[in-house]
Amino acid sequence: MLQQTKLIKDIENIPELLDNISLKINTPSQNLEIAIVSYKTFVKSKDSTTFQSLKNNLINDTLFENKENIFKQTYDIVIHKVSNEDNKFSLEIKDNAQSLDIVFLKGFIPPKNISEFEALVTKINSFKLKNKILLKELDKEKNALLEYIKTMKSPIEESNNFTLSSAKNFIDSKDSKLIFSIKEVDIAKKNIICVKENELICKFYLASNGKSGRNLRGEYIIPKEKTSNPPSFGENIKEIQEDLLNKYIAKKSGFIIFENNNFSFCNELSLQNIEIKDNYNFVGDLDSDTKLTIVAKNELEDAIKNGVTIRANKVNVNGNIATNTSIYARELNIKGQTHKQSTIIADNANINVHKGNLVSSFAKINSLDGGNIISDDLEILKANGGEIESNNINILELYSNTNIRFANKLIIDTLKGGGNKITFTPLANKSNKKRIEQLLKDLDTQILKEKELSLKLNTLIYKYNKYQQTAKNLKNQIDENNKNDKQIPSYILKNYNIFLQIVESIKINKKEILKISKDKNYITNTIKDYQKTIFDAEFLCKDGWLKYNDIIFELVIPKLSQTTTIIKGIGRYYFNVEEKKIIHQKIFKNNEKKIKNQGF
Incomplete structure (x- = not known):
């Protein structure tokens, strides 16, 4: 070859x-x-x-x-x-x-x-x-x-x-170029950009004519003349002209609509039955003063159709949302239902029927029907299947087959079904979960390093034990030669130095393993600090009870998953650290004051 x-x-x-x-x-x-x-x-x-x-x-x-x-x-x-x-x-x-x-x-x-x-x-x-x-x-x-x-x-x-x-003389002509501050802008689409006041929308680089000359390939080039076509804009957009550069800045917070090389402005938009072929591209800052309302023509059609993504500070949807849709908002109100393959990320969400995927700070759901929710605080009127994870949860009526994970407080007014799984877990606190998961990754890294160093240390100790006697003999020869003022053969010094390097490597490895051990202890203790609030968590069931619902208490470190089948009726449930088990505290229905005080 x-x-x-x-x-x-x-x-x-x-x-x-x-x-x-x-x-x-x-x-x-x-x-x-x-x-x-x-x-x-x-x-x-x-x-x-x-x-x-x-x-x-x-x-x-x-x-x-x-x-x-x-x-x-x-x-x-x-x-x-x-x-x-x-x-x-x-x-x-x-x-x-x-x-x-x-x-x-x-x-x-x-x-x-x-x-x-x-x-x-x-x-x-x-x-x-x-x-x-x-x-x-x-x-x-x-x-x-x-x-x-x-x-x-x-x-x-x-x-x-x-x-x-x-090139010495040649300068190529340059076309005009529009560069948006937000990379997601697509000039082939109808862009609806959420901006804040005084935010830079884009830069327009004017075309420039070049100069004839020879390029690096030796070709003599006479550049073509270029013309600029800057975007048009209205009164709510400010243009700043610099040398071969125009900057466009929003005078107010709101929607900047860019289509066909034109900018327009508004704070509120009302659209009907959005679908992919409408070619909308919602991008920008959720903290802008923007409100988007989307309505369905009739009850048979989705207000937001397949594959559409929308974004605004406030979003109101009067209708259903379809598969593969995504919504990003600070405040969200959906009067219809969400599809199981939809994704919603909103600070505050109010949804009629939820079947999709939601991440929020606070959410209020009229009917949970198999959907997934990750939140800080969550209120549900009726829950019938799904996965929910939140620091605090309040459910008016719980039916069947719902997996509930909470970190601080869970209140169920009426339990009406079975097959529900209720888990006390520190990982239901969003901020703690993020920290704990990163710490667990760090811990895994340290454990892997420790294993590698331990294997290396075992190899070094094996070599130390194998050559220890030989090294003693070499040391004796060196001492004897020094005593008699004789030159020490180079091979003796070389072999003895190799042994000394083994000894030094053992010391270094032990020191590194000790440091890793301290790091592991620090990470472990930090995780325990984050998860210890779970010992103050409580679950309160006010009324109704059916068998075949499980309570689980979960810890990250040490790994603990204790399950108790709920058969004891209404009352308060918490984990007793001393007894290391879930305790049921009976609360009678007529003791309303005590029950209400358990809420959040």
Whole structure:
């Protein structure tokens, strides 16, 4: 298999040669690197039929910028096969070959010696030939690159660009460009952008006409003239004009609607039966002064149809929402029902019939019908199936097959069914759950490190025990030689130093394992601190009771999951730390004051 070709002489079309070799040896052309042995530069006028060779490849500016001249180069090269490794840098040809930049990526390690620097230069020149960039002023370019690399840290902490070469006179014309502050804006859609007062909406870069000249490929370019088409806008949007740049800023908080290169403004929108073909794109800041109302034409149609995503500070939906819909809001009111494959994220949510997925700070649900809810505080009038997780939960009527997880307080006014699972768990507190889950990941990382270090330590101890006697003998020989003022043989010193390195490695490993043990204890104790509020949690059932409903008490550390089948009737349930079990405290129905005081 080819690792390096023989010298290939007088090649003009490098890309064509690489394609042929790539096909022949079944290797992608990006895995072929070109090493330049020598090259020749030729020039001719447009009227001439023959090229003339330039002595020492010197191209003066007058000759190069004369548009009547045509240039070409031929190369003597060797092609190497290289691995597809991540070099942590890339090369970019910009603006119709007006300039060539090298992009050093974060983590790039600068060359440590001349050999590594020359290897970098080879890769750069290989890229040039693959992209038909003329070789010109290579020594000047190398020196500038070397000086720049000397200023780098190793490895570099942030990505940065270095311009390797640029055209002398040629400047390419630039089209106008509209850049939105919010990346999710899609100019192919009808964008409804939620903005706050004085928020930068976008920047419009005006078109600029270029300047004729020769680019890095040696092509003489006469740039085309460009025109600008800035967006139109109304009185609630402010335009700030700078040099070749217009900025557009919202004067008020609200909806900015962008369509067909036009901005319009409003605070409230009312839409009917939104669907994908309407091509809406809701993006932006939920803390804006925005209100969106969506209504259904009739009871047979969904107000929000399949696959639609909406976003606003306040959202009112007079109807149902369909499958694969997403709603993001601070305040949400849905008078219909949510589909089981819908997703809602809202600070405060009021939903008639919930079958989908909801994450909220506070939610009020008229009827839970198999939906999933994660919340801080939750009120449900009727619950009949589903998964709910909240710090505090109040359910007026609980029917069957609902999985309830709570961290502080659960109140059920009337229990009317079976197959319900009620779990005391610290993980039902959203903020604590996030912290605990991160701590558990950290703990797993420490445990894995400890296992790796313990294996390494066992290997070192095995070597220590195996070579301990030999090391003693070597030490005795060293002491004897020192006593008699004799030179110690190098192999004795070498072998004894190897043993000393084992001893030192054992000390280091033990120290690292001890640190990990302390870190594990700290993480464990922190998790226990976060979960200890669960011991103050309580569940209160005010009325009704059927068998076959389970209560579970769950801890993260130590892992504990104690189950008690509820058969004792109405009352208060809590976990007794001393007895390590769930306690039922009987409360009679006529003791209304005591029952009400258990609420939140």
